[in-house]
Amino acid sequence: xxVRQVSVFLExxxxxxxxxxxxxxxxxxxxxxxxxxxxxxxxxxxxxxxDPDTAVRVLTQENFTVSETEVIAVEVPDRPGGLAGVxxxxxxxxxxxxxxxxxxEKSGESAIVVFRVEQIDRAIQAxxxxxxxxxxxxxxxxx
Amino acid sequence: xxxxxxxxxxxxERLEELQLQRxxxxxxxxxxxxxxxxxxLDEVGFKPGDIHxxxxxxxxxxxxxxxxxxxxxxGLFAVPMRDIVRIHASSGTTGxxxxxxxxxxxIRVWADLVARTIVAAGGTPDDIVHVAYGYGLFTGGLGLHYxxxxxxxxxxxxxxxxxxxxxxxxxxxxxxxxxxxxxYALNIAEVMREMGVSREMIKLKAGILGAEPxxxxxxxxxxxxxxxxxxxxxxxxxxxxxxxxxECGEKNGLHVFEDCFIPEIIDPDTGETLPPGQRGELVxxxxxxxxxxxxxxxxxxxxxxxxxxxxxxxxxxxxxRITGRTDDMLIIRGVNVxxxxxxxxxxxxPGLSPHYQLVVDRVxxxxxxxxxxxxxxxxxxxxxxxxxxxxxxxAEEVRSYLGLSVKVRLMEPRSIQRSEGKAVRVIDRRKM
Ligand SMILES: [Zn+2]
Numbered sequence: 001x002x003v004r005q006v007s008v009f010l011e012x013x014x015x016x017x018x019x020x021x022x023x024x025x026x027x028x029x030x031x032x033x034x035x036x037x038x039x040x041x042x043x044x045x046x047x048x049x050x051d052p053d054t055a056v057r058v059l060t061q062e063n064f065t066v067s068e069t070e071v072i073a074v075e076v077p078d079r080p081g082g083l084a085g086v087x088x089x090x091x092x093x094x095x096x097x098x099x100x101x102x103x104x105e106k107s108g109e110s111a112i113v114v115f116r117v118e119q120i121d122r123a124i125q126a127x128x129x130x131x132x133x134x135x136x137x138x139x140x141x142x143x
Numbered sequence: 144x145x146x147x148x149x150x151x152x153x154x155x156e157r158l159e160e161l162q163l164q165r166x167x168x169x170x171x172x173x174x175x176x177x178x179x180x181x182x183x184l185d186e187v188g189f190k191p192g193d194i195h196x197x198x199x200x201x202x203x204x205x206x207x208x209x210x211x212x213x214x215x216x217x218g219l220f221a222v223p224m225r226d227i228v229r230i231h232a233s234s235g236t237t238g239x240x241x242x243x244x245x246x247x248x249x250i251r252v253w254a255d256l257v258a259r260t261i262v263a264a265g266g267t268p269d270d271i272v273h274v275a276y277g278y279g280l281f282t283g284g285l286g287l288h289y290x291x292x293x294x295x296x297x298x299x300x301x302x303x304x305x306x307x308x309x310x311x312x313x314x315x316x317x318x319x320x321x322x323x324x325x326x327y328a329l330n331i332a333e334v335m336r337e338m339g340v341s342r343e344m345i346k347l348k349a350g351i352l353g354a355e356p357x358x359x360x361x362x363x364x365x366x367x368x369x370x371x372x373x374x375x376x377x378x379x380x381x382x383x384x385x386x387x388x389x390e391c392g393e394k395n396g397l398h399v400f401e402d403c404f405i406p407e408i409i410d411p412d413t414g415e416t417l418p419p420g421q422r423g424e425l426v427x428x429x430x431x432x433x434x435x436x437x438x439x440x441x442x443x444x445x446x447x448x449x450x451x452x453x454x455x456x457x458x459x460x461x462x463x464r465i466t467g468r469t470d471d472m473l474i475i476r477g478v479n480v481x482x483x484x485x486x487x488x489x490x491x492x493p494g495l496s497p498h499y500q501l502v503v504d505r506v507x508x509x510x511x512x513x514x515x516x517x518x519x520x521x522x523x524x525x526x527x528x529x530x531x532x533x534x535x536x537x538a539e540e541v542r543s544y545l546g547l548s549v550k551v552r553l554m555e556p557r558s559i560q561r562s563e564g565k566a567v568r569v570i571d572r573r574k575m
Contacts, residue, residue: 041553046525065520098526
């Protein structure tokens with residue numbers, strides 16, 4: 001139920017994002033989802049890829065600072081109020097959300113929300129208890 | 144081996160008699176042979192035979208780097224050029240280099256001094272001494288090389304650079320003692336990790352590291368990563384080169400080889416000699432050198448002297464490790480800052496990389512110090528707030544330690560230039 005996210009430290013210099021993507025492409029890795037959080041001087045690139053182990057290895061070899069974090073991916077119906085619906089059980093269960101980002105599934109019928117939370121097991125329980133589909137690792141990598 | 148030369152354990156009284164005799168001979172000889180010193184000594188009313196006591200040293204004039212430059216290249220030599228068998232020079236970042244000359248006997252004395260340093264670091268004739276200091280006009284490479292040979296150890300003249308090759312030969316030849324700058328030792332450890340060479344694959348047992356100021360925190364890291372005992376060596380070409388002083392196994396100050404040099408600590412502003420224990424500018428007088436002997440040479444290095452007896456048995460006074468230079472001290476908004484102080488702060492934060500750079504700039508007439516630190520995997524987080532916390536923590540530690548607010552900037556690994564010699568720690572962009 002937990003998905004591995006690969007995070008990369010990037011200085012705000014032109015070309016660095018390209019170099020990360022190029023490095024992954026050369027290793028035959030597909031990026032499933034990508035989000036960037038940034039400050040004035042640097043950013044953190046968050047990636048869901050089809051092969052996290054290889055991604056970490058090739059990026060480390062290229063001297064990027066990399067870390068791995070467990071996140072959860074939830075299918076949310078792609079309609080107004082979809083996101084609010086999924087946040088309610090987490091709020092009720094007192095789960096702190098550090099950040100989240102969304103991407104749309106191929107079929108376009110549902111969106112996938114990636115959550116980084118402090119209490120990951122409690123969050124999974126709460127979401128499943130409210131009837132949401134918490135995606136399995138291999139399904140996310142296969143999207 | 145406990146020591147290399149019996150002079151290292153001479154009783155204080157005998158040592159001081161020897162110093163007095165050699166100082167007297169040196170001053171008399173310089174008065175006769177070097178017009179510069181004759182003039183300087185005449186100016187203070189000093190005549191040959193006027194040295195009666197070691198404290199008379201304080202009446203002698205200082206010598207500075209500018210004096211060497213003003214008499215470029217050979218003007219201060221005390222012997223004819225036919226007696227000089229070796230020249231070294233230190234590159235001047237501004238102006239002319241400073242040039243030094245050695246007689247055949249000077250080369251022997253210097254090699255003996257360096258052999259003493261290798262033994263103090265635990266070396267024996269069985270060791271393979273990997274010399275990664277630069278060979279050439281710089282005294283580091285050849286200095287350690289001749290010392291290793293004098294000891295009867297095996298000298299490996301690697302010189303600096305080509306780190307991967309250094310590591311391959313270190314593994315293949317089984318080098319046991321590494322001689323280089325401390326920042327290069329860390330660079331070697333880093334490249335070893337990249338190459339997948341573990342510390343078990345090398346035979347290093349000791350490091351003789353110098354030519355730039357470093358900290359105890361850096362020592363701990365070098366010792367851990369390379370599995371060695373790291374010893375600080377000190378020297379400067381004007382005085383002889385490496386081999387002026389060395390840390391013994393106690394690692395609590397560097398023994399100055401007082402049968403060859405008399406050290407003093409002075410107040411850099413007034414020139415007044417300071418009592419033992421007080422911090423100030425280090426000054427050396429050569430008392431066992433023929434080609435170029437300097438009286439009260441001002442090193443601009445900041446240190447203090449410790450006259451208490453050392454458990455190792457050496458009777459020679461210890462100088463504290465250099466904490467900075469009077470001339471690379473940065474003055475930022477009126478606060479004196481040595482790069483080594485910032486380094487000490489950084490190394491106290493677990494997981495932080497020792498690669499850092501200080502960038503000084505003037506923004507709207509205000510000096511701004513930016514501390515650039517590389518983000519290691521140990522301190523990296525996918526959460527921006529944790530990275531911001533790290534920046535704040537570094538800034539807060541620097542502020543409480545130095546009384547100076549700084550901007551911290553996190554950098555990608557290897558974005559700060561690696562040194563194969565002296566690390567560039569400061570970039571001063573202020574136009575002055
Ligand atoms: Zn000692």
